[in-house]
Amino acid sequence: MEKSRNLNVVPALVEAGAFQDLVNEGQTISLAQSPLDGSLGMFISPHTADVNGSKKSFARSNEEQPIYFVNPQTQPSSERRLFIADTFVIFSALQNLLKTPEHHARRLIENDHDVNVMRKLAIDFVNFIKECWVHASRPISRPDGPLQFQSDHYRSLYTCFSLFVVLFIPESGYEQAPVGDDLMEWLNTHFIEPSSEEGDHLSGLEKPWEDEIFWPYLTRVDRAILRGLNKASVFFLETLSKHPSEDLTHLTETLIPLIESQPRLQNFNTERDFAQSTRRWKDKVKALRIDMERVPESARWDDSENWWERLSDIVGILEGRPEVLKRVCDELGGDWKEVCVAWGIFVDPRLRRQDLVDIVSDILLDMPPDPTNLEDNINAALLGGNLSEALEYSLKLDPWLAAHLADFMGPLHLLETNEESDLSIRDFYILAYAEYLYSDPTLWRITIDYMYSCSDIGKLRADTILTRVPLQLRQQGQATNSETIERIRSGDIIGVLKDVNECCLQYNRESVRRTICQIAARAFIEEKSYGLAASYCTSAEDWSGLGHIIDYVLEDHIAGNPAFVEHAAAIAPIIQKLGLQSNVNGVFYYRLIFVTRYARLQELLYRKELADAASDLITIIQDDVAPASWWAVILCDSVQLLEYEHRLLFSSSQASLLLRKLEEISVKASQGAGSEYLGILSRMVEGKDQKEALKRLQLHRLPRHSKFAAWPGYSKDKDLARPGSASLTL
Structure with missing residues (x-):
């Protein structure tokens, strides 16, 4: 989802290399941003040049110039809006947790109960992303056309967010527990090794080792062991029980129980029991190695392969020898992830989360992530504890991912703080995502909720957007239901106006509410709906605006407009309301009394x-x-x-x-x-x-x-x- 910094328009406003010619003609390229969705209008405009030390203004050419409208962001499509709206519900739940008195001041989580709530919300994100991935993977006809983001994009989000939960929001009480099993489960869930037709073929043979593909295929046993897939490993090792080499069958009979009995943390009540069992198991592996070394060199071959070396690699993995892990992974076409995960199973079964950084850093020196794969780099940064880098890559992949990862990192004390900056790292990524949402005006409510969750910079940005939401008050507007328009004109605060008003009250943005009331008042003034205009001016405490409305009504009488009495009667109900307010400017209050009394006088004269x-x-x-x-x-x-x-x-x-x-x-x-x-x-x-x-x-x-x-x-x-x-x- 990474965006280019260049905005290309077709046909070009200026041909490549010809910009200086445009400048020489006294013109340049200008941009104007739309307040509605952040889109840009690009056009040719005159510019002021410095000629002999004085400013000279060039006039625009009489030639008609096109205006191009472009948007740095790709507006969300219908299915993307659904994803945004549904995940916003989970985001809101986290914000509500952080609004409680004990967290409101610093937005930090510091107790087990709240961490468990956060873990539940993070898992909700993971499960929802998984559903989106499954939905996007279905080969069904889509009436709205192809998806804006294909299934692989959501799979990447699923993988990265899942790893973040495994590493940084473990189940309560397991923060200091060995992490190997959790990482292995993550690896096998998100990077599945497909079965092959070769395996099905070999499993049907009586003497599979005589097949030319058997020993090359047996290397997959290494991967199965690396992945903790013991049943698959045992299945193929059992086929060697009928091998003519007595040494091989003897070693295999010893190896199979070792693979089957490898200790796993989830099978023990305490880590101490797990550690003791692991030491005893390691001793048995050492004993197997000693037996292997006793096999003569001449007996290590069958008719087609050096079986001893194949078996030695398997035992080397069980021994937890780093050089064997790296070599086998490299030969099998694996990558750094498999080595890192296998490290926590075989090399250091008691490896903890806080110790991963050094291990992963060393592995990445020899096996770096794919520089062209954003997902791979995000996972490497998360495992390596480089969270700032993880967020940078996440922003390039999808601003949604960066925003919601940062939203969890902040309360969990995972982000660095910069006292010199008015914008925290968390807020930076939340606002970057909000800017993406801003490209779709229909998502204004969600956009400002993200912005209002930030510090003053975000709140001021949200204020600006809120004051630019189209209120849809005009009768000619086709976007609003006619019944809604009439109800607004009867005094009901409904529709968009009601939503905007509720947002102002929810976030205590009184000054914004008043500004919006002033905007609504101006719209009603243009339609000569002076009663509604006066009501909104009063709500905004805009006394000068109320004075203008009074002037407009009196102008009707000066111009001989018979609607004067009607318009004055429309604003008359405001008098009683203003009489109860102590902050009313007396001048405007008495002018309002005058216009209503004078209108009554004219009505009496007429009758x-x-x-x-x-x-x-x-x-x-x-x-x-x-x-x-x-x-x-x-x-x-x-x-x-x-x-x-x-x-x-x-x-x-x-x-x-x-x-x-x-x-x-x-x-x-x-x-x-x-x-x-x-x-x-x-x-x-x-x-x-x-x-x-x-x-x-x-x-x-x-x-x-x-x-x-x-x-x-x-x-x-x-x-x-x-x-x-x-x-x-x-």
């Missing part, structure tokens, strides 16, 4: 409920909730109420209040503050001029209306306004 309209208008002024810029507009609204022919709608004191407001506007305008007090009215006046707006306010004087004579204390000789004061308009 000709003038008495209620007059009462609301006076309340708006008395409570001082109207911004100064709207005073003139409100006074203009009062004219039709003042001119109502049937009865007075204002008391004298209320009329005086209107005139005082009118006078204040006139004074402020004369003092140069006309834009502040007359700006909105001037936009609503056809001429759109402050002088025209002021003129509208001075058309009629209140006392000229004879119906005001009914006011208590009214006299034709007195004005309710001082001479020269402003008058209300029609």
